[in-house]
Amino acid sequence: MRRVGRRCYSPADPGRSLPDWGERDGMSVDEKTVRRIAHLARIAVTDDEVGPLQGELNAILAFVEQLGAVDVSGVEPMTSVTPMAMKKREDVVTEGGRAADVVANAPETEDHYFLVPKVVE
Amino acid sequence: MNSVNPNELTLAEARDALKAKQLSARELTQAHLDAMGKARVLNAYLLETPDRALAMADASDQQLAAGDSRPLEGIPLGIKDLFCTDGVTTTAGSKILETFEPHYESAVSANLWRDGAVMLGKLNLDEFAMGSSNETSAFGNVVSPWRRKGSDAQIVPGGSSGGSAAAVAARLCLGATATDTGGSIRQPAAFTGTVGIKPTYGRCSRWGTVAFASSLDQAGPIARTVRDCAILLGSMAGGDARDTTCADLAVPDFEAAVSRGVKGLTIGIPKEYRVDGMPAEIQKLWDEGAAWLKAAGATIKEISLPHTSYALPAYYIVAPAEASSNLARYDGVRYGLRVPGKDIASLYENTRAAGFGREVKRRIMIGTYVLSAGYYDAYYVRAQKIRTLIKRDFEQAYADGVDAILTPATPSAAFGIGEKASADPVEMYLNDVFTVTVNMAGLPGIAVPAGLDGQGLPLGLQLIGRPFDEETLFAVAQVIEDSAGRTQLPEPWWA
Numbered sequence: 322m323r324r325v326g327r328r329c330y331s332p333a334d335p336g337r338s339l340p341d342w343g344e345r346d347g348m349s350v351d352e353k354t355v356r357r358i359a360h361l362a363r364i365a366v367t368d369d370e371v372g373p374l375q376g377e378l379n380a381i382l383a384f385v386e387q388l389g390a391v392d393v394s395g396v397e398p399m400t401s402v403t404p405m406a407m408k409k410r411e412d413v414v415t416e417g418g419r420a421a422d423v424v425a426n427a428p429e430t431e432d433h434y435f436l437v438p439k440v441v442e
Numbered sequence: 443m444n445s446v447n448p449n450e451l452t453l454a455e456a457r458d459a460l461k462a463k464q465l466s467a468r469e470l471t472q473a474h475l476d477a478m479g480k481a482r483v484l485n486a487y488l489l490e491t492p493d494r495a496l497a498m499a500d501a502s503d504q505q506l507a508a509g510d511s512r513p514l515e516g517i518p519l520g521i522k523d524l525f526c527t528d529g530v531t532t533t534a535g536s537k538i539l540e541t542f543e544p545h546y547e548s549a550v551s552a553n554l555w556r557d558g559a560v561m562l563g564k565l566n567l568d569e570f571a572m573g574s575s576n577e578t579s580a581f582g583n584v585v586s587p588w589r590r591k592g593s594d595a596q597i598v599p600g601g602s603s604g605g606s607a608a609a610v611a612a613r614l615c616l617g618a619t620a621t622d623t624g625g626s627i628r629q630p631a632a633f634t635g636t637v638g639i640k641p642t643y644g645r646c647s648r649w650g651t652v653a654f655a656s657s658l659d660q661a662g663p664i665a666r667t668v669r670d671c672a673i674l675l676g677s678m679a680g681g682d683a684r685d686t687t688c689a690d691l692a693v694p695d696f697e698a699a700v701s702r703g704v705k706g707l708t709i710g711i712p713k714e715y716r717v718d719g720m721p722a723e724i725q726k727l728w729d730e731g732a733a734w735l736k737a738a739g740a741t742i743k744e745i746s747l748p749h750t751s752y753a754l755p756a757y758y759i760v761a762p763a764e765a766s767s768n769l770a771r772y773d774g775v776r777y778g779l780r781v782p783g784k785d786i787a788s789l790y791e792n793t794r795a796a797g798f799g800r801e802v803k804r805r806i807m808i809g810t811y812v813l814s815a816g817y818y819d820a821y822y823v824r825a826q827k828i829r830t831l832i833k834r835d836f837e838q839a840y841a842d843g844v845d846a847i848l849t850p851a852t853p854s855a856a857f858g859i860g861e862k863a864s865a866d867p868v869e870m871y872l873n874d875v876f877t878v879t880v881n882m883a884g885l886p887g888i889a890v891p892a893g894l895d896g897q898g899l900p901l902g903l904q905l906i907g908r909p910f911d912e913e914t915l916f917a918v919a920q921v922i923e924d925s926a927g928r929t930q931l932p933e934p935w936w937a
Contacts, residue, residue, distance in 0.1 A: 350811070362766060362810040363773070363787070364803055365795035374807065377867055381808050384868045385755040385821070391828055398826035399833065402643040402657055402884035403909055408686045422545040426777035435775050438786050 349379045448473035453517055453616040453670035460506055460516045467506065467516025471499035471560050474518045478562065478614050480937040484585045486599075486609040488523050489531055490563040498560040505558060512558035514677055520615035522606050523564040524571055525551045525661075526650045530561075534652040535569040535579040535602075538778045538797030548650030549682045550619060550661045557677040562615050566605030569799045570769065571626055571654045574873040575862065576604025578801040583859055586634060587612040587932045591898035594935075596859045600630030600852075600873075606664045607634040611931055617665035617674045621651060623658045624757055625852075625877030628889035631664050632851035632902025635891045635929035637671045637919065638664040640877075642910045643884035644689035645675075647682030655764035656687075658757075658881040667928070668890060668919045672696035675912065691910060699913035700920045705739035707918065710844035714750035715876060717853060723895045724850045731848055731892055731903045734925035735918065745844060747835040752828050753879040758871060759812050759825035760882070765802075766809025772797060804867060833883040840908050846918050849876050851889040851902035876904060886912045890919040891929040900929055 350358070355375045359366040366374065420433040429436035446459055448470045459465050475492050495518065502516035526532045526544035533539045547555070555561070568578040575598040576584040586599040586608055599608040603620035607630035610618050620627040622640035631638030639662045646661040653659060663674035676697060681690040711732055716725070732742045774780035774793030781792035798806070812821035839847065853875055862870050880887035886909070889902040903922055907915040 354811075355807075358807045358811050358814070360791075361814060362803075362806050363770075363790040363794055364798065364806065365788070365791035374804070377804050378808060378811070380866045380868050381758055381804075382811075384871070385758055385825075388752060388755050388759075388824060388828060391749070391752055391824075391831070393824055393827040393831070396827040396830050398823050399657075399829040400826070402687070403689065405644065405687070405689065408683065408690075410683060419545075424776075425545055426542055428774060428778075428780035437775055438783070438789055440786050 349382060350375060449477050449613040451616070452667050453665055453673055454667070456517060456616055457515070457673070461511060463506070467499040467502035467560065468496060470516060471495050471518045471562070474562055474615060477612075477937070481612055481614055481934070483936050484587060484608055484612060485582050486566055486584050486605045486612065486614055487520065487563045488533060488535075488566050488581055488605070491530060491561055494530070495560050495562050498555070502558055502560060512556070513673070514554060515558035516560060517558070517616055518560040518562045519554060520562050520565045520606060520609045520618040521551055522567055522603055522619050522621060524567055524621055524652045525619055526652065527551055527561070527564065530564065532564065532652070533581070534571070535567045535581065536797065536799065536802070537580045538772045538793070540580070540779065542777055544650070546650060549647035549684065550651065550678045553677050553680060554619070559677070565603075565609055565618055568602035568604065569802050570652065570765070571602040571621055571623055572765070572801050572805055573601040574625070574629055574870055575857070575859075576601040577859065577863070578799055580799055584608045585859070586856060587934070587936065588634060588856060588899055589932065589935070597856045597899065598633065598859055600633035600856060602626040603630045603638070603664060607631055607636055607638070610634070610636045610664050610666055612934065612936070613931070617663055617670055619661060619678065620664045621659060621661050622881065623654050623761060624881050625874035627662050627664060628877045628887055628902070628904055629852050629873055631889040632891070632904075633856035633900065635900030635931060636664050636666055637668050637888065637890050637923070638662065639671050639675060639888040639912065639915065640880065640886060641675060641679060641912050642689075642886045644687050645679045645886070645910065645912070647680070647685040647688040649682055649684040649688075653768040655761040656768060657764060658761060660881070666931070668916055668923050669697060669700045671888070672700050672916045689910070694913055696912060696916055699916045702913070702917035703738065704735055704918050704921050707845040707914065708741045708743055708843050709735050709918065710743055710745035710839050710847040712745050712747045712750065712847060712849060714747050715849045717875065720850070720853055721895070724853070724901060727892050727901050727903065728848070728850050731922055735848065735921060738921045738925070740918075743844060745839045745842070745847070747839065747879070749828065749831045749835050750879055753832050753882050754871065754875050756825040756828040756832070757874070757878045757882060758808070759821050760829065762805040762809035763813050763822050764809070766806045766813065769802070769806055801867070829882050832879055836883050836885060836906070845908070846914050847906040849904045849906065851876060851904040855895045855897065855899040855901055880906050885909060886915055888915045888919050890922045892922055892926045
């Protein structure tokens with residue numbers, strides 16, 4: 322399955338371009354990439370978790386690699402599941418005055434503000 | 443209350459019995475609350491709301507006494523714990539929302555209360571609806587009321603709407619709300635011998651439902667008969683200005699469509715759904731389903747949906763991508779769990795590490811990866827192009843005169859708890875291979891029980907329809923239900 326991407330990869334056709342699939346070992350992620358993704362996703366991972374996560378993510382990436390075999394040249398990406406014009410509401414205030422409701426589930430609040438650790442020194 | 447056993451009634455029968463004053467809404471609700479109390483080993487309900495249920499039932503009895511009953515007057519329902527309920531904890535099956543108490547009501551559940559339904563409680567689910575076995579719930583897996591013949595090994599009810607399906611099959615409610623992003627209504631319905639419909643994307647409002655993948659998520663009912671599903675969808679559906687993707691269409695009389703029959707309809711059989719390794723029993727059931735429809739007057743036609751095999755891998759780009767974006771809101775600041783850190787970034791990271799389960803983290807990370815700089819076009823845009831191709835396949839079939847498509851609902855019957863806990867998440871994902879195409883194309887799909895396998899576990903068939911033509915699905919599904927005979931649900935070994 323790994324090689325499917327490489328066979329169909331054609332740099333001359335941007336509609337079919339794929340990331341590094343031929344150059345790197347398939348689309349697998351290394352430990353460093355796992356840590357980088359976790360940080361981007363704002364999920365702390367322990368050293369023990371990195372290995373198993375790497376294996377699981379690579380299993381999923383290997384599974385989706387078969388999409389490289391599909392010719393998508395000239396195909397528009399789906400932007401609307403059912404054909405419809407996006408509804409637009411009038412530019413008026415529809416709700417308001419519910420600050421107490423908005424903060425009711427917040428772990429820490431003060432005077433209807435959310436409290437967070439100091440962000441700016 | 444005569445000789446009516448309230449727990450064995452269908453929703454339609456209960457509605458008629460209430461109107462005929464053969465039993466009261468309070469009696470009907472109390473019978474379900476009692477059954478729930480005896481069925482806690484199934485772990486179908488995360489929260490029981492008996493006080494609210496009885497108050498709603500009493501209000502229904504007043505309406506009934508006044509001869510002014512609404513479409514679901516006094517009908518006790520379970521609500522998947524993904525629908526926000528005003529003043530009632532809504533967890534989405536996650537630790538991160540363990541104490542979350544919404545100050546608003548989801549559009550779908552509000553529609554049900556408007557029509558007189560009674561809330562029994564909140565139903566278990568896979569965490570954030572991510573799973574196919576209900577084993578990812580942070581609050582324990584749901585046990586199916588079904589068991590293999592001669593075995594007391596625990597079986598999964600499917601997922602993510604596993605609590606909904608198990609509660610309906612175990613007669614712990616007359617019907618339940620559910621949601622379906624890749625098969626989460628239809629697969630658990632098939633695993634539990636119940637009926638579940640995922641309507642067309644846009645048929646039900648998504649407002650107030652905890653979001654997983656917004657271009658795929660759609661609410662629908664699970665119930666014990668096709669007619670019951672039609673009744674429930676009639677109340678759940680409808681336009682809503684608060685969801686820009688919710689269609690402003692009149693809700694048809696779905697219940698009336700149930701008895702239309704299939705004479706003159708053309709039913710497509712897609713050859714690509716004959717996958718390697720599919721049990722012979724499922725192929726046999728599929729053939730049988732086609733024969734039933736033919737005998738009832740439909741024309742059966744083999745069709746081709748060439749991009750079928752790409753739907754599942756494309757889904758595992760689109761759904762995680764949208765999930766990573768939707769679940770960014772759980773940051774320990776505005777609601778839910780908060781785990782302190784030395785600065786704001788570590789507060790986010792610690793909160794999300796402690797609050798999310800393994801499957802959810804995995805999907806957020808895959809989504810983050812495929813959306814990250816340099817990969818977006820190659821993964822997400824490519825997957826959305828493949829989605830266009832999948833939808834085109836269906837459009838071609840419908841343009842060639844097909845009215846509905848018949849497929850198996852799942853590639854196997856329900857499996858045992860823990861049986862698919864391998865290190866390869868893809869093994870679990872393959873459960874959705876027949877259902878996920880429907881979400882990718884935004885179409886309606888219904889799962890209807892069609893028989894039992896050799897081990898005595900239920901198997902379902904799926905019907906896929908044209909956009910916003912749920913009526914035809916109800917008509918065809920009713921013919922399958924009539925031909926297969928109503929599934930004999932398991933005796934309450936748990937009580």
